[in-house]
Amino acid sequence: MITYISIGLLGLLTLSIPVGIVLFLLGFGVDAFFSPFPLIKGLGNLVWSTSNNSTLIAIPFFVLLGEVLVRSGIATRTYAALDRWVSWLPGGLIHANIATATMFSATSGSSVATAATVATVAMPQAEKLGYDPKLFSGAIAAGGTLGIMIPPSINLIVYGFLTQTSIPRLFLAGLVPGLGLALGFVVITVIICMIRPSLGGTRRVFPLSEMLQALVQLIPIILLFTMIIGTIYKGWATPTEAAAVGVAGAIVIALFFGEVSLRMFEQSILGTIKITSMIMLVVIGASFLNFTLASAGLGRELQNFLTGLGLSPFGTILVVVCIYIVLGFFIETLSLMVVTIPIIVPLVVAQGYDPIWFGILMIVLIEMALITPPVGLNLYVVQGARKSGKMSEVMLGTIPYVLAMLAMVAALIAFPQIALMLPDALQ
């Protein structure tokens, strides 16, 4: 059955059938060939119970929040403000790219939109100030990936939903590795720009008065983050409800600090519906496949398969990491996550690993998939905003950041506490 799923999955995906539909087809296949009783009868009920779910409504809310912030111009102002604060570092504006991406990761679920906005605002500046286009655009692509790690994260919600793990704990677990990665990106940029100053463009120091003025622009985003995360950990709201708080907060911020128009709301809604439906087709498909796999006895088969391999828990993790790196070259990220969860997570948990910890490890690997060619959404996003130059430049520029991610993978495996200390401490 494992062989059937793997071959079927790759084959159908290669035919360019939409990912969500592929998951349904595989489910139909498992039902027809491996299940002792017909499972398709449960299809309608499963689609209903998967989508009639109050946890998942956090997805459209967090997307909507991000859309409102980006489309009302808040993202642009944040970028300008952060530029005042970090451009004295070797690498200058590149750090503003990373810092803006980090801040937006902390409020929104729409990292693609963030990467696009940062790219649109930053690219003209890069040319004017003489930055190396490779490193500059690589930093935007890599920074954009932080959105799925730093809470609130849609990918963590989906992971928590599919594996029945606590979403607040996942959020807490993602905070340290997420900030660690952001710091890693900054450090690696500084090192590169110290060795080759030509890559870093002009460093600029702004007068203190201008820096303080810029600080005002950052307040709304920090406030929003505190509001979302605060209401969750104060116990006032579930992650889902906090997402609704975030939407309201974003609208208030947009009203006071940004440009609000009917057109902006229309664009935000359309963007939200598009991303949400895309995610939900994949999630519903994955739930159906999950259901058929479990009913057909995948668990037992995996157990046998593992015993047959005779891998140690550590060996299993290494194999899993390699699988994700390889698949990450070819498969879009959310799909990669959702199609592998039903197979890989039970396998890893059976070896005694913590599902929360593994969720975070998986997210780092998925982040890597976002910026590794040929299929890496953020690469295309940044290239799309550049309008000139070659795609290969963006790909080359992400290499140092991919290395930082690999270092984080190693660190997480060596020191699981990096992810687990916050959720454990606050339990």
Added chain:
Amino acid sequence: MEQNFLIILRRLNHGIAILVGIVLFACAAIVLMDIVLRQLGSSFGGTDEISGYVMAIATSWGMGYTLLELGHVRIDFLRSRFAGKGRAVFDLFSMAVLSATVSLIAFKAWPVLARSLANGSNANTPLETPLAWVQTPWFLGWVWFAIVAWLTFTAAFLMVLKGQFGNSEAAIGAFGEEEAVQ
């Protein structure tokens, strides 16, 4: 003609998407009020349930819009190596598979609603919502998705027959990464 037809279909789904968005905003407002009320020691006592229904209905009705915006992710690793006719074959095939699968989902969704209608079932929750009220729009959303899928497939098929590969790609091609972010 196919072009015009798709334009109408797109406009319809655009309107539906806006409506769904307004419902989402309303739902966020209800959740927010409930949080505030809870702090004051009272509660609606059913926002979870309402959010769930809104999510189910929003999901099914948003699918058609996303389809026409080429939003459902496809891996075009192999497909992108072909041009014109070859690409059109990939697109038509995947569109046909999608339409058939979605039709099956809609077909299997009917018994869920039919049972609620026949039994007059209420949700086992504080609000005791009659399930048919919320399952009817949910079911119709999937039916609409299936209809949109078949209509789009037909329009694209006619375009391909006429050799208008560019037009068919615009209608059922793989998702444009740049478009995805606009």
